[in-house]
Amino acid sequence: MADLKSNFLGISSPNPFWLASAPPTDKEYNVRRAFDAGWGGVVWKTLGAEGPPVVNVNGPRYGAIWGADRRLLGLNNIELITDRPLQVNLDEMTRVKKDYPDRALIASIMVPCDEQSWKDILPRVEDTGADGIELNFGCPHGMAERGMGSAVGQVPQYIQMVTEWCKMYYSKPVIVKLTPNITDIRFPARAAKAGGADAVSLINTINSITSVDLDNMAPEPTIGGKGTHGGYCGPAVKPIAMNMVAEIARDGETRGLPISGIGGVTTWRDAAEFMALGAGNVQVCTAAMTYGFKIVQEMISGLSQWMDERGYTSIDQFVGSAVPNVTDWQYLDLNYVTKAKIDQDACIKCGRCYAACEDTSHQAISMSADRVFEVMDDECVACNLCVNVCPVEGCITMEQMAPGAIDPRTGKTVEADYANWTTHPNNPSAKAAE
Amino acid sequence: MTSPTTPGIAAGRLSAAELANNFDDLHPPLDRHEAVVAADRCYFCHDAPCMTACPTSIDIPLFIRQIMTGTPEAAARTILSQNILGGMCARVCPTETLCEEVCVRETAEGKPVEIGRLQRFATDTLMNSGVHPFARAGVTGKTVAVVGAGPAGLSCAHRLAMHGHDVTIFEARGKAGGLNEFGIASYKSTDDFAAREIGWLLQIGGITIETGRALGNGLDLDTLQAEFDAVFLAVGLGGVNALRAAGEDKAGVTDAVDFISDLRQSSDLTTLPVGRNVVVIGGGMTAVDAAVQSKLLGAENVTIAYRRGPDRMGASKFEQDLAASKGVKILFNAMPVAVHGNGAATEIELEYTEDTGSGLKGTGETFRLNADQVFKAIGQTLTTDAGLTIDAGKIAVTGAGRTSKAGVWAGGDCASGGDDLTVTAVAEGRDAAEDIHATLMGKG
Numbered sequence A: 001m002a003d004l005k006s007n008f009l010g011i012s013s014p015n016p017f018w019l020a021s022a023p024p025t026d027k028e029y030n031v032r033r034a035f036d037a038g039w040g041g042v043v044w045k046t047l048g049a050e051g052p053p054v055v056n057v058n059g060p061r062y063g064a065i066w067g068a069d070r071r072l073l074g075l076n077n078i079e080l081i082t083d084r085p086l087q088v089n090l091d092e093m094t095r096v097k098k099d100y101p102d103r104a105l106i107a108s109i110m111v112p113c114d115e116q117s118w119k120d121i122l123p124r125v126e127d128t129g130a131d132g133i134e135l136n137f138g139c140p141h142g143m144a145e146r147g148m149g150s151a152v153g154q155v156p157q158y159i160q161m162v163t164e165w166c167k168m169y170y171s172k173p174v175i176v177k178l179t180p181n182i183t184d185i186r187f188p189a190r191a192a193k194a195g196g197a198d199a200v201s202l203i204n205t206i207n208s209i210t211s212v213d214l215d216n217m218a219p220e221p222t223i224g225g226k227g228t229h230g231g232y233c234g235p236a237v238k239p240i241a242m243n244m245v246a247e248i249a250r251d252g253e254t255r256g257l258p259i260s261g262i263g264g265v266t267t268w269r270d271a272a273e274f275m276a277l278g279a280g281n282v283q284v285c286t287a288a289m290t291y292g293f294k295i296v297q298e299m300i301s302g303l304s305q306w307m308d309e310r311g312y313t314s315i316d317q318f319v320g321s322a323v324p325n326v327t328d329w330q331y332l333d334l335n336y337v338t339k340a341k342i343d344q345d346a347c348i349k350c351g352r353c354y355a356a357c358e359d360t361s362h363q364a365i366s367m368s369a370d371r372v373f374e375v376m377d378d379e380c381v382a383c384n385l386c387v388n389v390c391p392v393e394g395c396i397t398m399e400q401m402a403p404g405a406i407d408p409r410t411g412k413t414v415e416a417d418y419a420n421w422t423t424h425p426n427n428p429s430a431k432a433a434e
Numbered sequence B: 001m002t003s004p005t006t007p008g009i010a011a012g013r014l015s016a017a018e019l020a021n022n023f024d025d026l027h028p029p030l031d032r033h034e035a036v037v038a039a040d041r042c043y044f045c046h047d048a049p050c051m052t053a054c055p056t057s058i059d060i061p062l063f064i065r066q067i068m069t070g071t072p073e074a075a076a077r078t079i080l081s082q083n084i085l086g087g088m089c090a091r092v093c094p095t096e097t098l099c100e101e102v103c104v105r106e107t108a109e110g111k112p113v114e115i116g117r118l119q120r121f122a123t124d125t126l127m128n129s130g131v132h133p134f135a136r137a138g139v140t141g142k143t144v145a146v147v148g149a150g151p152a153g154l155s156c157a158h159r160l161a162m163h164g165h166d167v168t169i170f171e172a173r174g175k176a177g178g179l180n181e182f183g184i185a186s187y188k189s190t191d192d193f194a195a196r197e198i199g200w201l202l203q204i205g206g207i208t209i210e211t212g213r214a215l216g217n218g219l220d221l222d223t224l225q226a227e228f229d230a231v232f233l234a235v236g237l238g239g240v241n242a243l244r245a246a247g248e249d250k251a252g253v254t255d256a257v258d259f260i261s262d263l264r265q266s267s268d269l270t271t272l273p274v275g276r277n278v279v280v281i282g283g284g285m286t287a288v289d290a291a292v293q294s295k296l297l298g299a300e301n302v303t304i305a306y307r308r309g310p311d312r313m314g315a316s317k318f319e320q321d322l323a324a325s326k327g328v329k330i331l332f333n334a335m336p337v338a339v340h341g342n343g344a345a346t347e348i349e350l351e352y353t354e355d356t357g358s359g360l361k362g363t364g365e366t367f368r369l370n371a372d373q374v375f376k377a378i379g380q381t382l383t384t385d386a387g388l389t390i391d392a393g394k395i396a397v398t399g400a401g402r403t404s405k406a407g408v409w410a411g412g413d414c415a416s417g418g419d420d421l422t423v424t425a426v427a428e429g430r431d432a433a434e435d436i437h438a439t440l441m442g443k444g
């Protein structure tokens, strides 16, 4: 079995699966059980400043969207940071770290945006023996209205400033957790790096309204007839999170900055994908909240099986491997020509590909009276829609045309050489090909 | 106290509780959660094969999607607009040879979308709310006589009433419903569903049912034609074929349909007699229903004797399996030659058969089975031809049920073409109604 040992920022953990700062890591009871279940590390539920803790709503705090068979696809929440006293959390963290020295324990922190607040809390966190801190600049509801969370994360100067304070008053690794509620994720990441952050973690949750109660005309979750936007997470946010991770991984200014990948990680494969895009480890929240701590067993067995199959012996052998292949649209090869192909033996004759192509694409699939569906190569633009709507995995595939063949749609010979938009004759600002 | 082993034909072989359990729903209704889970499996096929397979062409993917999105009432409208007896069909259709057989998920996983049960969920939801979703068009002043209040007649009447015509249904029996009421197996139509469905259907208005009025017995086609603008015949197949075996007249030898009818009309199954050793002759749905229900009533041994092989059997594989699972034995390639007994049947003598290619022949080898009750289920026949042209034992029709006589339409089991199924009867009744409507309004 492949070695899943992770060494993120010098913090070792038996595997790269950490629980994100959220209800699963809210208290000693949960974290002990999570570690017993096999999680490599936890980021403790976000701590606030000394004094009376925040209060949560007393009505529902989650909303959701579902797929087939009511599988939870997206969760939204209006929960705040920890609503338990600071000292209680610190004492519990101390005890847990002592009992689980091989696991990563990170303190997540959110205190007001002034130097004194950070100067006060950091030594106390340091005393717990935690392996590092994560700055919660991401929470998009409640705390942001009080000038914290995503209110800080949306202003790169604040990120840099607070990160600098943390590096000044704390000796161990500092991870900056980013909010996705921003136009270009590279700016806050660059600010974190400029402030001396050891890593960024992303994403925190996305502003959202998951559903509207049409009887009471109020967004859900509804509290006394009103609702507010909450933070969206779970499988639905994974594509957004992965793009942001990749943007930071391939940005000239932040390239090489360690990343902890978060957002919709539900299976070992999701984790592997984040890691291929440059995440050194992953954090999980919704999947654990949906299925319980036990899912980590599948993540561990799945990732190690895949690594064995691929011949990887440690995780850093594939972290970032897909980054060089993430590019801009203008550099995509326009001479790469494919055609959809339907495997008639696998086809169950549902006709979805036909409806999709005929009604909304390029009228490139024919249907016979006895329900045989075939791609017409002279019409197929290779858009991939039929592949995506087909219920049978692997039934429709994209087959590359060999160089030298004639594309029956365009009548042109498929060129062997790479050529992209930057040199295309239709591009008004094309540069002449060398 | 009688038991399954009490000799002869006797009532009360099982307790009331056992009988209630035995005659409970064959396919229990889905609850809301089960329905949504089942609906999620539909792929919303393009030009869906299930829809083509349905004799009434219900838009199945659409109604399933409507269930999935939490609007089973809208789903019911989709169903009922094509098939007004969608509630009964959801219970009795052999879906395994219709929509579900061709469902692409049957192809994909050998497990079709549960279309029948989903249809029941939708129609039950709407009907239980007491809503009748259709309204009559303005009254046209035209009148139509429908003969027979089975599925074909009811379907035709409803569609005609919807178009604003006034319909009178003449029904020979004392109660409407046809085989829905008197023939369908009890465990397919529980809780007096056939009668409830008719009550719900009649809410459309414009339909009068006159029971105890039989064509050929005080009522003739010429009179009907004189009094009404059009006539639709839906008299089904009331007669039963003869066995042509010696001893057919002995006590204990009866028509399966009569047994089933008694069973359907019984208000206390503990009083309904059944044999200890029951032999059913035939290979269709009626044979299976008679056999299974005999077993459920407490008969000790029930055997179906069918003269051909399993592939030729009219009852579907599902029904053959159902019979087997209830403990019914099916004998293939065996035909009756004589019923033995002193006054009442005690044994039946059968002969093995072989298909010679040019017809079925006895092999000469015979054997006997204990039989104190023998049910004949060897096909039903037309009882009234009303002077119309007949084709292969049925009223000959062309197009949407037009008979050899102008102004007279026919549909359902009594008319040529189509399978003898409830859903086919509904489709034929509906289509004839549309044709009658077009004709009466001068558009035909």
Ligand SMILES: Cc1cc2nc3c(=O)[nH]c(=O)nc-3n(C[C@H](O)[C@H](O)[C@H](O)COP(=O)(O)OP(=O)(O)OC[C@H]3O[C@@H](n4cnc5c(N)ncnc54)[C@H](O)[C@@H]3O)c2cc1C
Binding pocket: B092, B093, B094, B147, B148, B149, B150, B151, B152, B153, B170, B171, B172, B173, B176, B177, B178, B179, B180, B183, B184, B185, B188, B213, B214, B215, B216, B234, B235, B236, B237, B238, B257, B260, B285, B286, B289, B383, B384, B411, B412, B413, B414, B419, B420, B421, B422, B423, B425
């Ligand atoms: C035992 C049995 C089980 C069956 N099970 C199923 C099943 O599970 N699924 C399925 O799809 N199909 C089943 N069928 C077939 C189905 O019941 C018929 O195809 C369907 O009922 C035909 O409808 P219909 O309206 O043509 O005739 P019927 O239902 O036979 O209705 C004819 C009506 O006309 C009346 N009538 C007859 N003669 C006259 C007259 N001279 N004047 C006035 N009225 C008259 C009758 O009393 C009756 O009410 C079964 C049939 C039988 C016999």
Ligand SMILES: Cc1cc2nc3c(=O)[nH]c(=O)nc-3n(C[C@H](O)[C@H](O)[C@H](O)COP(=O)(O)O)c2cc1C
Binding pocket: A020, A021, A022, A023, A045, A046, A075, A076, A077, A079, A080, A081, A082, A108, A136, A138, A139, A177, A203, A204, A205, A231, A232, A233, A234, A235, A237, A262, A263, A264, A265, A283, A284, A285, A286, A287
């Ligand atoms: C109920 C709930 C509470 C959360 N609370 C916090 C928090 O206190 N601090 C924090 O940094 N992130 C918090 N998050 C965000 C998660 O840590 C994580 O970034 C996000 O849910 C995306 O990951 P996922 O898709 O695996 O859930 C919370 C998420 C949820 C669902």
Ligand code: SF4
Binding pocket: A350, B041, B042, B043, B044, B045, B048, B049, B050, B051, B060, B061, B064, B102, B103, B104, B105, B113, B115
């Ligand atoms: S064939 Fe099956 S999957 Fe396709 S539309 Fe019909 S019920 Fe749905």
